[in-house]
Structure formats: C-alpha cells, structure tokens
Amino acid sequence: MTTTATRHTASGPAGQPSPDRAPRVLSFSQKLSKWDLKVSPFLYISPFFIMFAIVGLFPIAYTAVISFMDWDLVRNSGEFIGFDQYIWILQNPQFWTALRNTFSIFLLSTVPQLILALFIAAMLDKNIRAKTFWRTSVLLPYVMAPVAVALIFSNMFGDNHGLVNNILTDIGLQPIPWHKDPFWSHVAIATMVNFRWVGYNALILLAAMQAVPREYYEAATVDGANTWRQFTAITMPSLRPTLIFVIITSTIGGLQIFDEPSQFDNTGQGGAAQQWLTVTLFLYNIGWREWNFGRAAALAWILFIIILVIGLINLMITRRLVRDEGGRGVLVRRKKGSRR
Template sequence: MTWVPPPRPRPPAPAPAPAPVSPRRESRGRLGRLDAKVSPYLYIAPFFLLFLVTGLFPLFYTGWVAMHDWDQIMGKGEFVGMANFVDVLTGRGFWRALANTVSIFLLSSVPQILAALLIAALLDRNLRAKTLWRMGVLLPYVVAPVAVALIFSNLFADRFGLINALLETVGIEPVRWHSDRLASHIAIATMVNFRWTGYNALILLAAMQAVPKDLYEQASIDGASAWRQFWSVTVPMLRPTIIFVIITSTIGGLQIFDEPKMYDQFGRGGADQQWQTLTIYLYELGWTRADFGMASAVAVLLFLVIVVFGIVNFLLTRHIAHDEGKRS
C-alpha cells in the first residue's frame, strides 16, 4: 500500500479591498456625528443663556453692590467689604422684619397646605359639576394681588371692618387688626391663604388622580375606612408633590411683598413696622433711603435665609420618609 501525502492547505483568499469612500460621504458622516453630539447642547442653550442673564448675573451683581457704598444719586462709591452686612445685622430693623416674615410665613403656609390637601381630597370624589368646582377654587388666584389686599384691608379695618362687625354680633370685642402685631399677621396670612390655597389644591389634585386605583380597592378589601385610605394610601403617594408644594410656598412666603405693602395706605409695614417684612425693609432701604448697598446686603441675606429654610425642609422630609420606610 502506497503512502499518499495529505493535500496542502490553500492559503486564505485575500480580503477584498474596501470601496473607496467619497470625500462628500465622509464629510457628511462627520457632520452627522458632530450633530448628534452638539445638537442636544444647542437645544438647551437658550435656557442657560436666559438664566445667566436674568438669574445668575443679577445674583452676583447684587453681591458685588452689597460690598460697596452705593448711593442712588452718586452711584458707585468706595469698596466697604462686609460693612453693609455688619450694619444690617447689628440693626434692629432687619431682625424685626425677619421675625415678621417668619411669623406671616408660618401662619399662611401651614394652614394653606392642610386646607389645599383637604380641598383636593374633596374634589377628587365623584361630585356633580366637578369641572365647575375645580375652576372655582382657582378664581382667587386669578384676582390681582392689589385688589385682594385692598378688599381684605377694608374687611379687617379697625373701626368699620366687616370682620369686627361680625365679632360684635357674637359678643366679642373688636380686634385692632392694624395696630396689634399678631392680629395684623393673621389678617395678612388670610389674604395669602385666600389667593394660593386653590392653586396648591389643583396641584395636589393632579397628583391624587395619578394614584393607582388598585391600591384603594386593596385597602377597602382589607377593611380600611375612607380616612384610613386617605392617610395610609393617598398621603404617602403624594409625598413628592407635597414636598414640592412646601418648597414653593416657603420661597413665596419668605418673599411676600404685595399683601403687606397694600395692607394700609402708607405701605411701610405699619406705624411701628409691626408687619414690615424683609422685602418691604429692602424696598425702604433702596428707594426711600437710597442706600443700594445696604438694600443689596438685605437681598443677599434674604437669599441665604431662603436657602436655609429649603435645606431644613429637605432634611425634615427625608427624615420622615426614612422613618416611614423603616416602619414599613
């Protein structure tokens, strides 16, 4: 038997040469890749440019003015560093205005959020003409703040106000709504609640309608009452929206200006500044005393106060959410 050698393996065939790419196609592909990378940033660039011009630049410019002796007539003066902040913090006017602002903020925001949550729960039920009711709670928000302030300042008038007339019919002594500090804070907080409760109620109502109905059916099968369903199902599901409402009401409450400004005919926060807020104090420094440096210092301090309150709100809500998660 003769030996036959195995056949030699053939060398692999050479790969075909790639087809030459035309310069036009190569340029088009490069432009397409560049468009995919750059176009998202171009789409969002108008927002950042607008924020830079109307938000970030005024913030830094206010801080720069706060460190100068800036007069309304003479213009920019010498650099004084932190002297304006020291003058504001060592004066009595800033702390009085801060106390008034916090008092009005607490008297308005806490009842406002609770009332908005209750109204949203009522509007979420099967009511007749529900669209009419939902539009009705938004009507106070449409009314101009100046009109609301003028109407309520007359309702809470010390002598001939309707509120005092109603109190006298039930045997209660008239309240000095413009002279007493706490009474003036309650009156101004009532204006704020009248305007903003319906607006916040619609925000909470939109979040309530996004809650899955299966959760309510499951809770009713387990024997939970309507109140138990609201407290154990609705409120936990609304936590992100409630946090949003709390933060927005905090920012708005600490910047309140229209209602206390129009509460009397002088607009200075009362004869003894008993309801003068930080924004009115800022306005008085800037336009009445023509001291832009101190007014800018108050604006910077107000910004820091809002940041502190926002951080406190965030920490409290996160702590409550963490405790509820551990219990569940």
C-alpha cells in the same frame, strides 16, 4: 450566473472588504448632519440660559459686589467698605423685628394653608358632579392680581368700617384692632396669602392623589377600612413626596412675602410700629425710600442665605423621608412575597 460570479470575485469573500476598495469618505452634508445631532439640542436650549445669565446671574453677581460698597446711585459708583453693610443690617433692631414678623406670618399661613389644601384636594378627588368646574374654580384666586387681593382684604379687615368688624359689632362682639395689634395683623395678612395659594396647592395635591392606584382603596374597602382609615393609611403616605415639595415652595414664598403686607395700609411701611414689617418690605424701604442700595443688596444676600439654609434643611428631610418610605416599600413587598 456569470454576472453573479464576477460580482462576488470583485468584492472578495463574504464578510471581508476588498483590498482594492477605496476608504469611505464622509461628504460635507453627512458631517453636517452628524454635528447637527450633537450640537442642535444645545442650540435649542441656549436662549434660555443666555437670557438667564443676562437677567439672572449678572444681577446676582452685581448685587454681591454692591453689597460690599457704599454705593452712590447718582455717580453709579461706590467705595469699598467690606462687611460694614452686613454688620449694619445685623445690628439693626428693625431687621430682627422684620424677621420675626416674616416667620410669624409664614407659620400662620402655611399650616392652615396645607390643611385646607389637603381637605379641598380630598373632596375634589371624590366622584362629585361638575368636577371640572370645581377644580377650575379653586384656581381663580391664584389668577387674581396680588395687589387686587390685598386691597380687597385690607378693606375687609379695616379697623373702623371693615366688613369683619361690622359683622362682629352687629352680633355684639368687640371689634378687632387689625392694624394695631401685631398678632391680628399677621392673621389678616396670612388670610390673604391663604386665599391666593390654597387652591394652587390643592390642585398639586389632587394630581398626586389621582396617581394613587385605585386598587389600594378597593382592597381597603374589602378589608373594612373606613374613609378616614384609607386617607391616613393610603393617601397620606402616597402624598409624602408631594407634600414635601409643597412645604418647600411655601417656605420660599412665605419668606419672600411682599405684596400683601405692603398693601395692608396706605403707607406701605409695615405699620406705625412695624407690626407687620417683613424682610422684603424692609429691603424695599432701605433701597427705594432711603436710596441706600448697598445696604439693600446686603439684606438681599442675607435673605438669600436664610432661604438657602432652610431649603437645604428641607432637602435633607426630604431625602431621609423618601429613603425611609422606599425601605418600608421593599419590606412590604418582601412580606407579601414570603406569604405567597
């Protein structure tokens, strides 16, 4: 008891520090631990940003400088000429031909691609046998090298001895001029793109479908809704944010298409009459065939601006659709609450 009383007297009343107690001083290890909690997360993620600055931001800035110059690759220097490179690109008829071909191939590939991806995802969402095998199989075309896919399909769509034309000839139909007619060349290239990306998009949509609560489908079945009604009333509204993401990524990839049109023939220049010349293929021809890196850099920035504008439009549509979907969800919950 004496020891306890003495201890309380030295420390002062409960809840009040003793006036004789020395102020607490943090040791070096405690200060280091405190700074470690604040600084270490930034140190852990800094390698990514350092590498991105070296291989990403610096080439972008360097390309922007070159786009305003008549660049000489041998001397690694150039003469400042302002917007002349941009004016040359915009006044070149091949640029508008390439832009038209790019959008044509993009539309022919994106629309069937999304429809097929939705269908495959809906089938994989069912309770079928060997689900893991089928889900893995649809991703195999995406794993294949783009050049290998392009070479295989370019032989399939050959004008003289291609597989497709041989089948058409055997059944009594006229062969299709895949490498001469602009429309059919776009169809062939779009088929290559669809072959690679349908399975990838299908798995993304499948993940979104499996996130939909099963209770919704059970309630719809009790109410007498058939499979198509459940798909349009439950699945599609739930997939809207994911569909918007898939559309945005498909748009960016479609505007940057290069491997398929470059491997569609032996020359890689977009056809004799630029039937399937795309913007990226036109950029490659200017940069590595004509060795004019100033014009190639200007075209790269024009393509970047086009993708940026389309991306902003998609972002505006995304926000509006998500806001509308959220408002409808609140309205439905209020109606349910009022019924109760």
